[in-house]
Amino acid sequence: MARIAVVAGDGIGPEVVAQARKVLDAVLPDVQATEYDLGAARWHRTGEVLPDSVLAELAGHDAILLGAVGDPTVPPGVLERGLLLKLRFAFDQYVNLRPSRLWPGVAGPLGNVKPGEVDLVVVREGTEGLYAGAGGSLHRDTPAEVATEESLNTRHGVERVIRDAFARAGRRERRKVTLVHKTNVLTHAGSLWARTFDAVAAEHPDVATEYQHVDAAAMFLVTQPQRYDVVVTDNLFGDILTDIAAAVTGGIGLAASGCINPEGAYPSMFEPVHGSAPDIAGQGIADPVAAVLSAALLLEQLGHSESAARVNAAVAAELASRVPGVTLRTEEVGDRLAAHAVA
Amino acid sequence: MARIAVVAGDGIGPEVVAQARKVLDAVLPDVQATEYDLGAARWHRTGEVLPDSVLAELAGHDAILLGAVGDPTVPPGVLERGLLLKLRFAFDQYVNLRPSRLWPGVAGPLGNVKPGEVDLVVVREGTEGLYAGAGGSLHRDTPAEVATEESLNTRHGVERVIRDAFARAGRRERRKVTLVHKTNVLTHAGSLWARTFDAVAAEHPDVATEYQHVDAAAMFLVTQPQRYDVVVTDNLFGDILTDIAAAVTGGIGLAASGCINPEGAYPSMFEPVHGSAPDIAGQGIADPVAAVLSAALLLEQLGHSESAARVNAAVAAELASRVPGVTLRTEEVGDRLAAHAVA
């Protein structure tokens, strides 16, 4: 039995999560889902972001499925730091996994890249770097104000995520890992990442490696996304690069992600990369594909590789059959995907 | 008389700088250029990166024209921190200016963006943030290693570059400034940037404003680069975003930049965004357009707007006349551009 905590969240979150659950229920007979009311709506109603009691309950699940949280009316940082990042850090989800494929049938923005040619996965570090929350300010609102943000990087944290990237690359066809950092400017953290990368690479002679500065990688993701297989990078660089990867493969409407604690000591969390999209919420027109692909990552993580493959195949069929210009209905897409996944 | 210090540098640097000088000499009769031997070659020969005496001499010039420095054989950081960033910081070049246009005749990678539609300029902060060099490490090469990088941001530094962005926007047709940061995670620095932006915006009711998180901006630069006019952002975000902007407008082979001290207390520095490209150095096939466009920025900064406009027009004509597949010769392009700029 898989105990899944479901955080549908705000905006289109509930709409797309409903489809992901439909698909999960179709391929996995024994899902026990518990809903948790978290996000902008709860914060507005109660002032609470993530009570300790809820955090403790979430910890008792095998995985978390999240729709989207957020709303323009919530001050920046409240839900990000208080909920999303809180969960990533509390549950030691150090692998922030973001695959990007240009699926057949999807018209990407790049003229010279054909569907099927892009199939990369970014292994973004999830618990360190500039996301550590180590910053502050002095003399606020005066001409003397100074504000700092500190990137914290440990050998422990860097090594484990690099090991995960190499393990993933070893299971893929091209077996290539690209390290992305900015070693020429961030010399201390960059050196730690580069030395650790080289040490782990030496244990994997069967995996090809390369290094790129983050600015170059951002460029190459636009000009030659085909060149990447597994990309491993720090938390903030990963945040930016995965949105570029999503953009060149058809947009965040199709981008899935997993915040993974590979050892399973804590639940991993799966969510579409897109936000709550309040502008289209409630209209039944949000694309549930990113949520469904996130559910596939969840299945994979819980060891149900075959079910995950069936969900991915259903998504492939769905995307290949789409007719440009035809507005999709969230519910119908969910129904088709669920039906296809068990056919 | 314009006193220009010329740092041709390594790889294709000397080849493209020679064309930029050709064009400068054509449009400005009284250029007095002094060459400085800096870069990887000098470092290999003498172990010196930037002697204090040279720094002092450079300070006596009106502007610096730089080709490219660097070589795979130089350890990361040596020339970047010791030369490029040293000059940016020593000469208080707080406006790192990076225009991107999709020139007619240039085939960009985006299928749905037409030449002429993209015309944006990134005003990247140049003297603060993660480039301050405030980092360190402990327990190096042990499992306990920790490495930090600190982003330092001051109201002084943030306000002056935002003011520059608004001033530039006020002189442009669309009059729009987009602030890019990551206020939802980097809450201290983000708040300083956002509050300062709002304060300066209030003084410019004629300029439209918007805010975007850096990950969203990276995505929109790929999906809708047309939407941007002036973008103002921090040092590292600007580094990444300008390479994306270059990629979507035909590549770094066409991207110019200026490291500007707007007050003129110190010389500003102008350089193509591309590197030394050792793989094609010495073959006479490097595209000098980025170097020539950088010279146009130099002319603009020194008050020769009309000459700058003539150089830009020459570049426009050159790019519009290019035939895909025909290999260009660096020298010939330089000759054509110089001839056209005075015609």
Ligand SMILES: CC(C)[C@H](C(=O)O)[C@@H](O)C(=O)O
């Ligand atoms: C919402 C925000 C905190 C988050 C991040 O920066 O990691 C988001 O952009 C993401 O990529 O999941």
Ligand SMILES: CC(C)[C@H](C(=O)O)[C@@H](O)C(=O)O
């Ligand atoms: C070479 C490097 C220090 C530099 C930077 O990071 O600023 C470069 O990438 C640039 O954009 O000019």
